[in-house]
Amino acid sequence: MRTALILLFLLALAAMPGALLPQRTLNANKVADYIAEHGWWGRLLDKLQFYNVYASVWFASIYILLMISLVGCLLPRTFEYAKALRTKPVLTPRNLARMPHHSESTVDTSPDEVIARANKALSGWRKTERIEDDGTRTISAERGYLRETGNLVFHFAMLGLIIALAIGKLFGYEGQVIIKADGSQEFCNAGVLPYDSFQPGLLVDGTGGSPFCMKVKSFDVNFLDTGQPDLYRANLEYQSEKDLTSGKWENYGLEVNSPLRTDGDRIYLLGHGYAPVFSVTYPSGEKRTMDTQWRPTNQTTLLSEGATKFDPPGITNAEERRTKQIAVTGLLAPTARLHGTLLDSSFPDLRNPMVAIDVLRGDLGIDDGRGQNIFVVDQRMIDTGRLQKVARQNLEPGGEIKLDDGTVVRFEGVKRWVYLQVSHDPAQVWVLVFAIAIILGIGASLIIKRRRLWVRAGPSADGRTVVEVGGLARTDQAGYGEEFERLSGAVTGGKN
Structure with a gap:
């Protein structure tokens, strides 16, 4: 130990x-x-x-x-412990007066009647009757063996919990994904690629996940006057494995701490945010619209930052295309509050959205085959002069900026997105079982007390019966004194 x-x-x-x-x-x-x-x-x-x-x-x-x-x-x-359960209670000590609890009395009843009363009083105790060499009858009794049972249950449950957690880390996985809350984006658990981030178990390669699909039709949110959220609910449509072939969709209101459980997976609602919608109309008349999610920088007011990136259409020459890529970066305030020209947000709900943006043009570095952070532009492109700022302005929905080459950048509005986590743990039920067993085991080991009691009844010189009762608490003695007094009184018929 x-x-x-x-x-x-x-x-x-x-x-x-x-x-x-x-x-x-x-x-x-x-x-x-x-x-x-x-x-x-x-x-x-x-x-x-x-x-x-x-x-x-x-x-x-x-x-x-x-x-x-x-x-x-x-x-x-x-x-x-198994051996102790099969062993009879220990012999009655010769000198019971040395026990922490002791009483002695002389009664008119026979030893047989005293022993009969003792057996009745000690109902539920493990006890053994013995007859000593001089004919004196004794009872050895013990109680509280479940204390050690609780102790063993606690430790075995702890071992089981460790093993269950290990199994979860070996065969479980967690993945996070941001989904727009307008029903336009469908997420299917088909490998690692659909996730924004993925943490596989040590023996998981990401290909054996439970098949299901979901989309977020809408997102309900209610804020108190203080800005604290009162309600988050993502209204989902989902298909479990059995529904994928039939095309049937089920509805579910996903709330915080109320996950959707399907095919062994759990889908949690972690958070939400906003995705500003920008459109870029090129001099050729072609138009591109993007609604990339931006991340909150202030969880209280949901002031958000991000970067929406555009690749010019109709240009096949790679070098020329890298000179005309556009990024819209800056801040989004769901409820705008201006300090001069500086934008801030005073409330997390969409009451008066506004953006403060920089428009960058040049090489975004998205053609080198490496992944990029969607929330920022590559700072190296700016430092080397390959990406340059060409405009800065605050815009309300419907506002636009016209660049020097005739390109128009327009702020169309704002969409909501939700942040979901998919978790799979094949041992989660056993984790719960062992956790409950730990609580029950440690509760039993703390509450139950081990104690012993001995009764000796033999004839006295005047023909009456001498009764001795001795008690010993194997653990904490608190509370045993009252129990001993009650038992000894029951054995002696109330005479001490």
């Missing part, structure tokens, strides 16, 4: 870097920034797997050693 406690402490200590340092499975870009900022120290931590703590060799080693230690601790204790 000492070894198990030391390993449990080491496991908690080893988990601390996972909370203090950025983790690659959660935010790979943040890890890269951290390494670049801290130089050799950041690279050393990377080699030591500190950016992927829970999948590291050293964390897994402690985890496995803890399980082995718990098994090595619990099996002998279980065998000893």
Whole structure:
């Protein structure tokens, strides 16, 4: 047990870097920034797997050693407990007066009647009757064996919980996706690509997920006058595996802490935000409209920032196209509040939307085959002069900017988006079962008290019966005094 406690402490200590340092499975870009900022120290931590703590060799080693230690601790204790259950209560001590609880009295009833009363009073106790060499009759009784049962249940449940969590990390996965809340975007759980971010289990490659599809028809939100949200509800339509062939769609109102469960997966509502709709009309008359989501920078007022990127149509020459790509970047305020020309938001709901935008033209760096952060432009393109700012303005819905080459950038309006998480954990039911067992086990081990009681009844010199009762609490003695007084009074017929 000492070894198990030391390993449990080491496991908690080893988990601390996972909370203090950025983790690659959660935010790979943040890890890269951290390494670049801290130089050799950041690279050393990377080699030591500190950016992927829970999948590291050293964390897994402690985890496995803890399980082995718990098994090595619990099996002998279980065998000893099973042996103790088959063993009769211990012999009655010769000198009961040395017990912490003791009473002695002389009664007119026979030893047989005293023993009969004791058996009745000790109903539910494990007890054994014995006859000593001088003919004195005794009873040895014990109670509270379920305390050790609760202790064993607690530790076995802890071991089961560790194993269940490990199974979840091996075969489970989590993925996050942003979906526009107007029914125009359909998400299907078909591999890794549909997700914006995906954290697979150690034995998951992303191809064996439960097949289902969903789309968000609308999003209901209600804010109090203070700006605090009172209601979030994403109105979903979804198809489980059995519905994919029939084409049937089911409705579900997805709320915070009320996930949709389908085919072993759970879909959670994590948040929401806004996607400004911009259109670009080129000198040729061709028009492109984009509604890329922007991320909130202020969770209270939902002031958001982002970048909406356009590739010019009709240009096949790559070099020429890279000089005419357009990005609209800046801030979106759902309820605009101006400080001069500086835009801020005073409320999170769409009461008076406005954007403060910069229009950039040139090379966005989207043709090099590498993924880009959708919320920002590549700063290297700006630093090298390949992407230049050509306009800046605050716009309300319907407002527009005309660039020097005749291109018109128009702010069309705002759409809502919701942030969803898909979670799959094949061991989640067992995690719940073992967690409940831990609570029940530790509750039993704390509430139930181990105690012993002995009764000796033998003839006295005057022909009456001498009754001795002794008691011993195997654990905390609190409360045993009253129980002992009650039992000893029942054995002696109320005479002390």
